[in-house]
Amino acid sequence: MIKLYALTIHEAHQLLKEKKISALELTGAVLARLSKVESKIGACVAITEDLALKQAAKADKYIKGGEIQPLTGIPVLIKDNICTKDLRTTCSSKMLEDFIPPYDASVVSKLKAAKAVIVGKTNMDEFAMGSSTENSAFFPTRNPWNLDCVPGGSSGGSAAAIAADEAIYALGSDTGGSIRQPAGFCNVVGLKPTYGRVSRFGLVAFASSLDQIGPITKDVTDCAIVMNTITGHDPLDSTCLPYSVPDYTNSLIPHLKNLRIGVPKEYFVEGMQEEVRVALKSAINKLQELGAKIDEVSLPHTKYALAVYYILAPSEASANLARYDGAKYGFSYQDTDNMWEAMEKTKQFGFGAEVKRRIMLGTYALSAGYYDAYYLKAQKVRTLIRQEFDRVFEKYNALVTPTSPTVPFKLGEKVEDPWQMYLSDVCTIPVNITGIPAISVPAGFANGLPIGMQIMSPPLNEEILFRIAFTYEQATNWHKMKPPI
Ligand code: GLN
Numbered sequence: 317m318i319k320l321y322a323l324t325i326h327e328a329h330q331l332l333k334e335k336k337i338s339a340l341e342l343t344g345a346v347l348a349r350l351s352k353v354e355s356k357i358g359a360c361v362a363i364t365e366d367l368a369l370k371q372a373a374k375a376d377k378y379i380k381g382g383e384i385q386p387l388t389g390i391p392v393l394i395k396d397n398i399c400t401k402d403l404r405t406t407c408s409s410k411m412l413e414d415f416i417p418p419y420d421a422s423v424v425s426k427l428k429a430a431k432a433v434i435v436g437k438t439n440m441d442e443f444a445m446g447s448s449t450e451n452s453a454f455f456p457t458r459n460p461w462n463l464d465c466v467p468g469g470s471s472g473g474s475a476a477a478i479a480a481d482e483a484i485y486a487l488g489s490d491t492g493g494s495i496r497q498p499a500g501f502c503n504v505v506g507l508k509p510t511y512g513r514v515s516r517f518g519l520v521a522f523a524s525s526l527d528q529i530g531p532i533t534k535d536v537t538d539c540a541i542v543m544n545t546i547t548g549h550d551p552l553d554s555t556c557l558p559y560s561v562p563d564y565t566n567s568l569i570p571h572l573k574n575l576r577i578g579v580p581k582e583y584f585v586e587g588m589q590e591e592v593r594v595a596l597k598s599a600i601n602k603l604q605e606l607g608a609k610i611d612e613v614s615l616p617h618t619k620y621a622l623a624v625y626y627i628l629a630p631s632e633a634s635a636n637l638a639r640y641d642g643a644k645y646g647f648s649y650q651d652t653d654n655m656w657e658a659m660e661k662t663k664q665f666g667f668g669a670e671v672k673r674r675i676m677l678g679t680y681a682l683s684a685g686y687y688d689a690y691y692l693k694a695q696k697v698r699t700l701i702r703q704e705f706d707r708v709f710e711k712y713n714a715l716v717t718p719t720s721p722t723v724p725f726k727l728g729e730k731v732e733d734p735w736q737m738y739l740s741d742v743c744t745i746p747v748n749i750t751g752i753p754a755i756s757v758p759a760g761f762a763n764g765l766p767i768g769m770q771i772m773s774p775p776l777n778e779e780i781l782f783r784i785a786f787t788y789e790q791a792t793n794w795h796k797m798k799p800p801i
Pocket of ligand 1: 333445446447469470489490492493494495629662739741
């Protein structure tokens with residue numbers, strides 16, 4: 317008896333196409349799995365059983381009529397900062413606890429057009445600010461590999477859910493590592509596409525020059541399949557690139573001959589866990605065995621990326637979050653007839669500590685007298701970092717690094733120390749600063765906890781990521797390991 321909930325997208329699609337299973341059966345199996353394990357993990361802020369069953373029945377009708385697309389009838393979870401029409405979208409914040417969007421994000425419209433089945437919305441760090449999902453205003457999510465550990469963040473709900481087979485795939489968002497870091501922590505695949513490759517329309521804005529939506533999946537093939545559906549130009553997002561979309565599954569080529577891969581030495585940072593270093597070393601040896609030419613390279617400005625990020629992201633956040641004033645939508649403090657007090661109290665009670673910290677940091681960095689020293693300087697360093705990557709990519713097809721410097725840490729271990737938490741994104745943040753794409757794939761374990769390998773490529777070259785990630789995956793078994801839940 318096969319466990320339907322444990323299938324990948326491509327496996328489920330095959331069975332649906334051959335009519336060996338129905339979308340209703342598949343959805344039923346996923347919902348049963350959800351109700352069995354969700355109380356231990358806490359990956360979801362909403363489970364949309366009725367909607368899912370309705371969409372599954374509809375998908376079955378389409379399949380019967382011979383109309384099946386790669387995502388038709390397949391259950392998906394959506395991070396709760398991606399707007400879903402008539403379905404609460406909270407950003408795991410008290411501020412939006414009762415917010416019901418009047419429209420769908422463009423990625424959700426695309427999934428609906430593909431007849432996907434939405435089984436719920438996933439927990440996250442409030443407004444996507446964090447690396448552990450402990451900043452959710454509702455409850456923390458736990459790592460299915462060890463319930464005492466965090467799943468990473470901010471898309472921790474999406475990654476934990478996919479690792480625990482609570483859906484077949486999920487969507488996340490990534491501003492500084494929020495797809496890749498939790499994917500690495502949970503032994504699943506996560507891709508941050510090139511900035512502008514996927515529409516951000518309907519993604520609740522955190523830092524608009526860095527935010528990107530992407531897939532979290534059980535393997536690389538699934539990741540390519542989801543990208544085929546969610547990618548592409550969108551007139552509703554002016555930063556969305558007007559380029560045609562390749563069929564990413566054509567890049568699932570299992571060899572690396574003639575590829576040059578750089579290993580930037582600055583990403584093997586001080587304070588990095590020894591087990592992560594060892595796992596990455598053997599992953600890199602594997603890539604070499606598979607035909608890639610590997611060289612050490614240097615990206616010396618990397619050391620400024622974290623500082624640049626923590627000026628730019630809070631600055632953009634302080635502007636984006638100014639809209640939560642209690643007047644338009646979301647939480648509104650009413651117990652006063654003084655407008656200023658209402659606004660102040662709305663923010664005081666609506667936002668959690670980390671969000672307030674970011675707003676204050678950003679407001680400071682943008683204020684008169686400090687703007688040149690912080691914001692403008694950070695923008696200039698951002699350009700230097702980008703130029704350095706461009707130079708390295710003249711010689712190399714891709715770069716390989718760890719996704720995170722450590723394996724998943726314990727709940728409570730870093731949440732009181734923002735600086736320690738910020739450090740967990742040192743390897744992922746440069747990718748958002750430069751706008752390039754990167755993927756995290758399972759690459760080993762230490763003490764039963766997953767280790768991720770990050771692969772970066774030049775902008776708009778997701779194909780090379782898929783090829784390297786796929787080749788590596790075919791030659792290893794890490795992605796097949798399941799947590800003991
Ligand atoms: N952890 C980083 C932060 O707290 C990145 C978050 C993200 O990518 N959304 O800002």
